[in-house]
Amino acid sequence: MGKNISFFKGFVSLALTCASVITATSCSSGGNIENGGTKSHVVVAGSTSVQPYMEVLAEEYVKFYPDSAVDVQGGGSSAGISAVGSGIADIGMSSRSLSESEVELYQFTTIAKDGLALIVHPENPVDNLTLEQIRDIYTGEITDWSQVSDQFEGDIFPITREEGSGTRSFFEEFVMDGQRITSKAIVQSTNGTIRTLVSGNARGNKQAIGFISLGVLELPGQNPVKGLQIGGVAPTTENLANGSYELFRPFLVVVGEEREESTHFIDFILSDTGQGLLEARGLVRIDGG
Amino acid sequence: MKNFKEKLSGRVFLTLALFSILALAVITIFILVQGAPVIGKHGFAFIAGTSWSPGNGEFGILPMIIGSVAVTLGAAVIGVPIGICCAVFMAEFAPSLMRTIFRPAIQLLAGIPSVVYGFWGLLFVVPFISNHLGGLGLSILAGSVILSLMMLPTIISISEVSIIVLPSTYKDGALALGMTHWQTIRSVQLPAAKSGIVAAVILGLGRAVGETMAVIMVLGNATAIPSSVLEPVRTLTTNIGIEMGYAEGEHRQALFATGIILFVIIMILNISAQYITRNKSKSLKIK
Numbered sequence: 274m275g276k277n278i279s280f281f282k283g284f285v286s287l288a289l290t291c292a293s294v295i296t297a298t299s300c301s302s303g304g305n306i307e308n309g310g311t312k313s314h315v316v317v318a319g320s321t322s323v324q325p326y327m328e329v330l331a332e333e334y335v336k337f338y339p340d341s342a343v344d345v346q347g348g349g350s351s352a353g354i355s356a357v358g359s360g361i362a363d364i365g366m367s368s369r370s371l372s373e374s375e376v377e378l379y380q381f382t383t384i385a386k387d388g389l390a391l392i393v394h395p396e397n398p399v400d401n402l403t404l405e406q407i408r409d410i411y412t413g414e415i416t417d418w419s420q421v422s423d424q425f426e427g428d429i430f431p432i433t434r435e436e437g438s439g440t441r442s443f444f445e446e447f448v449m450d451g452q453r454i455t456s457k458a459i460v461q462s463t464n465g466t467i468r469t470l471v472s473g474n475a476r477g478n479k480q481a482i483g484f485i486s487l488g489v490l491e492l493p494g495q496n497p498v499k500g501l502q503i504g505g506v507a508p509t510t511e512n513l514a515n516g517s518y519e520l521f522r523p524f525l526v527v528v529g530e531e532r533e534e535s536t537h538f539i540d541f542i543l544s545d546t547g548q549g550l551l552e553a554r555g556l557v558r559i560d561g562g
Numbered sequence: 563m564k565n566f567k568e569k570l571s572g573r574v575f576l577t578l579a580l581f582s583i584l585a586l587a588v589i590t591i592f593i594l595v596q597g598a599p600v601i602g603k604h605g606f607a608f609i610a611g612t613s614w615s616p617g618n619g620e621f622g623i624l625p626m627i628i629g630s631v632a633v634t635l636g637a638a639v640i641g642v643p644i645g646i647c648c649a650v651f652m653a654e655f656a657p658s659l660m661r662t663i664f665r666p667a668i669q670l671l672a673g674i675p676s677v678v679y680g681f682w683g684l685l686f687v688v689p690f691i692s693n694h695l696g697g698l699g700l701s702i703l704a705g706s707v708i709l710s711l712m713m714l715p716t717i718i719s720i721s722e723v724s725i726i727v728l729p730s731t732y733k734d735g736a737l738a739l740g741m742t743h744w745q746t747i748r749s750v751q752l753p754a755a756k757s758g759i760v761a762a763v764i765l766g767l768g769r770a771v772g773e774t775m776a777v778i779m780v781l782g783n784a785t786a787i788p789s790s791v792l793e794p795v796r797t798l799t800t801n802i803g804i805e806m807g808y809a810e811g812e813h814r815q816a817l818f819a820t821g822i823i824l825f826v827i828i829m830i831l832n833i834s835a836q837y838i839t840r841n842k843s844k845s846l847k848i849k
Contacts, residue, residue, distance in 0.1 A: 321807075348807075349807060351810050435804045436615070437616065437617075437807070456625070456785040457786040459782040459784055459794050460785070460804060462804050469684075470700075475690075475692035475693050475699055476692050478689075480698070
């Protein structure tokens with residue numbers, strides 16, 4: 274069997290070599306005409322929560338600096354950070370704080386703050402929950418809307434993200450406070466599907482509750498959802514910026530070795546233009562601007 | 563020269579055939595190497611454990627095994643009677659014009675991508691269940707409905723063939739003895755085609771157990787052991803599908819281990835289908 278595997282490896286590496294030779298040739302010929310073959314290329318990988326914002330930033334960056342190319346990929350925070358470690362990516366995106374071991378290995382920069390909004394159907398009369406109530410809903414202790422509201426009743430259908438998701442671990446850390454999310458909770462793997470389930474028009478959708486990134490709370494052209502106030506504070510970017518809304522997390526970029534092209538791109542993200550782009554899409558800028 | 567060509571072509575075909583076997587071997591070994599350590603470490607608790615919480619180091623997949631069984635059985639309850647009746651209709655009742663329309667239509671049903679089934683289920687079946695039966699609609703029932711449709715083409719085409727290939731003397735003899743058409747179907751043809759039909763059902767079940775994309779959208783994916791068909795559930799396949807994105811370390815190995823269990827289940831189903839059809843051809847020869 275070992276022979277077969279090495280044969281397979283050989284085949285793959287042969288194919289890859291062919292591919293890279295072809296791309297290298299085409300790249301260098303194109304580059305020579307434009308700028309002497311020094312087109313800078315930055316690979317960004319990591320958190321799928323940060324990814325859509327990074328794509329917008331990359332698009333704008335390339336407009337400002339046509340000689341550069343930014344390649345944005347997903348994969349998740351942990352994968353992005355380890356991709357920087359192994360040199361596959363120049364910049365990692367993370368939607369969680371770095372662990373102690375990661376802090377020793379990498380440099381990180383906070384590029385924005387993202388809020389986490391608890392959402393219900395617009396026709397759900399509940400406007401406000403306390404953190405304790407949310408926790409009890411997600412542990413399965415509170416199972417009926419009548420336990421948190423005198424205007425509404427029926428089973429509560431809590432919806433959560435999947436194990437390993439940065440959004441879920443953030444929720445577990447700041448809301449669940451060490452307690453476990455009930456195994457009866459519906460599990461969905463994207464902000465979008467949670468939003469769809471909460472905003473749907475069937476009877477059950479009105480009894481659902483979920484959590485999504487504040488940046489996708491209001492999406493033009495999609496069914497609206499209602500962001501719940503937490504302890505009387507509404508999930509708005511203003512409340513997030515002034516610190517009164519508690520549920521927020523940092524969006525980070527992570528680099529390993531210093532590289533000019535990476536630094537230049539990160540400077541762009543932190544510039545007024547970059548921060549403005551992030552703010553326009555529902556994030557809170559880091560420069561206070 | 564001609565001899566050389568013959569030999570060469572034989573070798574080329576052999577090499578290409580080996581490639582497909584090689585693919586199977588590479589995948590199998592990869593899954594085993596990745597997944598076996600977790601099964602070794604947790605042992606029986608991996609299969610019998612009721613708590614799946616990778617963050618806390620708990621990897622019990624009993625809820626997913628129950629989920630897969632429940633959704634697949636549900637699909638069989640809905641899909642098998644429809645499939646067999648449809649096969650009988652096609653083999654015995656349908657005028658040839660209708661048959662020429664039905665057959666490609668049913669083949670087309672097999673060609674619809676599973677993500678389309680899932681999307682349709684999410685937008686149509688799930689709200690329907692929520693509105694009329696309660697709950698959020700993401701449920702065993704929704705998954706079973708979708709899977710029953712997806713296993714229909716397998717059940718119908720294999721069952722139909724196994725009825726058609728019966729020696730015509732069976733039917734002629736029964737009719738000559740004064741049996742009605744329905745009596746002939748019920749007491750002669752269906753029993754005679756039994757092994758083929760059972761194999762069709764088992765292959766259909768295999769299709770249902772292995773399906774991922776369609777059910778991930780309509781099952782709700784909760785890790786609790788369900789107590790009714792209206793509750794959300796997670797199957798073995800969707801456990802891998804929904805968590806593979808961010809899984810690292812032991813969590814990822816546990817997902818591969820889930821794949822091993824799935825692999826074993828599907829292998830058992832396929833082997834039993836083959837065993838049944840082989841027995842059938844033997845028994846026909848004796849007759």
